[in-house]
Amino acid sequence: MTAPRPRAMRDALLERIWQGMAADERLFFVAADFGAPTLDRIRSDFPNRFVNVGIAEQNLINVSAGLALEGFKVFAYAIAPFITMRCYEQCRTNLALLSTVRTMNVTLVGVGAGYSYVVSGPTHQCYEDITLMRALPGFRVLSPADHVTAGALFDHCAGRTGLKYLRFDAQNLPVLYGETAPDLTQGFTLLRDGTDASVVATGYMVHTALKVAERLAEDGIHLAVVDLFDLSGFDQDALARLLAARPTLISMEEGFSGRGGVDSLLRDLLSRQGLERPTLGIGVEPAYRFELGDRATLHEQVGIGPAVAETRVRAFLERQ
Amino acid sequence: MDLRAKADWVWRQTLEVYRRAPEVRLASSLSPIEIFVALYYGGLLRFDPQHPGWEERDRCIISKGHGSICMYPILADLGFFPAEELERVCQAGSFLGGIPDPVIPGYETVNGSLGHGLGVASGMALGLKVKGMPQDVVVVTGDGELHEGANWEAIMFAAQNRLDNLTLIVDDNRICMLGFTDEINSLGKLADRLGGFGWDCLEVDGHDVMAVHGALTHLKKARNGRPKALVARTIKGRGVPGLENAPLSHIMSPKIELIDALLQDSRP
Numbered sequence: 001m002t003a004p005r006p007r008a009m010r011d012a013l014l015e016r017i018w019q020g021m022a023a024d025e026r027l028f029f030v031a032a033d034f035g036a037p038t039l040d041r042i043r044s045d046f047p048n049r050f051v052n053v054g055i056a057e058q059n060l061i062n063v064s065a066g067l068a069l070e071g072f073k074v075f076a077y078a079i080a081p082f083i084t085m086r087c088y089e090q091c092r093t094n095l096a097l098l099s100t101v102r103t104m105n106v107t108l109v110g111v112g113a114g115y116s117y118v119v120s121g122p123t124h125q126c127y128e129d130i131t132l133m134r135a136l137p138g139f140r141v142l143s144p145a146d147h148v149t150a151g152a153l154f155d156h157c158a159g160r161t162g163l164k165y166l167r168f169d170a171q172n173l174p175v176l177y178g179e180t181a182p183d184l185t186q187g188f189t190l191l192r193d194g195t196d197a198s199v200v201a202t203g204y205m206v207h208t209a210l211k212v213a214e215r216l217a218e219d220g221i222h223l224a225v226v227d228l229f230d231l232s233g234f235d236q237d238a239l240a241r242l243l244a245a246r247p248t249l250i251s252m253e254e255g256f257s258g259r260g261g262v263d264s265l266l267r268d269l270l271s272r273q274g275l276e277r278p279t280l281g282i283g284v285e286p287a288y289r290f291e292l293g294d295r296a297t298l299h300e301q302v303g304i305g306p307a308v309a310e311t312r313v314r315a316f317l318e319r320q
Numbered sequence: 321m322d323l324r325a326k327a328d329w330v331w332r333q334t335l336e337v338y339r340r341a342p343e344v345r346l347a348s349s350l351s352p353i354e355i356f357v358a359l360y361y362g363g364l365l366r367f368d369p370q371h372p373g374w375e376e377r378d379r380c381i382i383s384k385g386h387g388s389i390c391m392y393p394i395l396a397d398l399g400f401f402p403a404e405e406l407e408r409v410c411q412a413g414s415f416l417g418g419i420p421d422p423v424i425p426g427y428e429t430v431n432g433s434l435g436h437g438l439g440v441a442s443g444m445a446l447g448l449k450v451k452g453m454p455q456d457v458v459v460v461t462g463d464g465e466l467h468e469g470a471n472w473e474a475i476m477f478a479a480q481n482r483l484d485n486l487t488l489i490v491d492d493n494r495i496c497m498l499g500f501t502d503e504i505n506s507l508g509k510l511a512d513r514l515g516g517f518g519w520d521c522l523e524v525d526g527h528d529v530m531a532v533h534g535a536l537t538h539l540k541k542a543r544n545g546r547p548k549a550l551v552a553r554t555i556k557g558r559g560v561p562g563l564e565n566a567p568l569s570h571i572m573s574p575k576i577e578l579i580d581a582l583l584q585d586s587r588p
Binding site for chain 1: 357422423428430431432433436438440441442443444445446448449450451468470473474476477480481
């Protein structure tokens with residue numbers, strides 16, 4: 001079996017939404033003037049259940065909330081930093097708060113995780129969303145690492161009431177899962193086994209973690225690599241068992257380091273499970289930068305590229 | 321139904337709530353009384369107090385939540401909840417808070433934070449149209465609340481999407497927390513501005529309950545592809561000496577003795 005060709009996460013999901021809309025007249029798509037070729041099919045085939053609110057993310061969320069109150073299963077679509085931070089209070093008040101007393105099914109699809117809008121600069125890049133969206137009770141934060149996972153999220157989201165935030169990369173990432181999507185109920189996948197450390201990564205950084213593991217394996221250092229794609233609903237006991245079986249823990253995220261992201265959720269998990277493990281958090285140095293470069297170069301500058309990550313992991317493991 | 325007598329009764333009842341729970345915002349809850357009386361007693365809204373979420377109800381989104389304490393006696397009177405609940409406003413265990421929340425039967429959405437109602441209502445209005453349902457969506461905001469930019473995103477959206485099942489009622493008492501709206505961030509001639517965005521807009525004396533009812537009846541009938549608005553000119557703190565039209569009335573708390581005297585005087 002050959003692995004499928006890498007595709008954009010959004011295209012994989014939009015295709016499933018397009019198929020779903022034909023079968024389920026309660027599916028509604030709301031966009032904030034942000035498009036893709038696949039989106040045009042949704043717009044032309046389902047004009048009554050597609051609406052573009054324009055460049056107006058606050059209204060994107062409010063209109064989505066109103067449609068959800070009328071019983072629609074809503075997918076709201078915009079660029080990641082704008083669908084989270086431009087309208088954070090709308091997400092809090094009209095989704096997180098309101099959904100505690102009303103049945104609502106709303107999925108926010110944010111495209112542009114981390115540095116994936118490489119040349120657009122810090123306004124379009126997104127290093128804060130994991131922290132912010134996990135702070136809202138009721139939101140499920142899902143961060144896939146390939147388009148196969150992204151497409152599989154359709155059933156997971158449309159078929160389940162509640163709120164979800166999908167954090168999509170804007171670039172085509174290598175395929176991890178072939179024809180078979182990962183087990184979404186567990187919320188994570190052990191992609192590569194190893195005995196020296198658990199590396200838990202999300203999104204793009206899963207691929208970096210695999211590269212680092214590959215290089216260290218040449219020197220007899222064996223890292224287990226976990227793709228953590230469900231950042232709020234993962235099976236905590238199962239992940240804790242996995243972490244307990246290895247002596248050290250390393251997190252990798254394309255988000256600010258030490259600011260409540262994946263590093264923090266893992267330390268919190270260790271603490272609540274009564275586990276003590278030396279930890280290393282690899283994340284973006286918390287500062288805004290305007291330097292231009294390709295994604296790999298930018299990653300090396302902010303401390304998360306494969307080379308700098310490899311150096312930091314080696315130093316960390318040598319200290320143990 | 322004698323709407324004038326009902327409005328007078330609601331005014332007194334609102335003072336009674338304030339007597340027991342002076343934490344509530346009184347001044348901004350006295351300006352919209354005739355708006356709510358016209359809506360809820362004038363046959364303009366369909367609702368079922370026993371089933372607040374009845375799908376065929378007209379949706380009334382009370383966006384100026386803190387300034388709608390007058391709805392507590394109205395909802396109790398109509399049977400949404402027992403009148404005894406009015407004795408417990410702001411007390412532990414009560415669902416009637418200092419700012420109304422959607423745990424109260426009859427409240428649709430979260431209203432504590434301003435500027436949210438119109439956008440959510442626009443989504444509901446669009447949803448009703450797509451479902452082929454004829455119900456109306458009515459939103460009540462304050463005038464100061466329209467400073468929030470999200471309202472103007474919704475105002476454009478509603479016109480663009482021809483939401484003629486949507487009616488915005490502005491309780492135009494012309495005072496924010498720190499003074500007169502015109503001196504803080506003027507909305508100018510609001511009716512003209514809404515008209516410029518493609519809305520059909522009427523203006524009315526918001527304390528003439530028959531005029532409010534007449535205007536809303538006219539707007540309710542119109543389904544011509546344009547969203548509708550009523551600017552109701554009102555007086556913040558109406559009927560309470562010292563509070564009425566005072567620039568800082570939003571944060572003023574009249575003495576209970578004054579309220580007692582007013583209730584004594586106004587009793588027939």
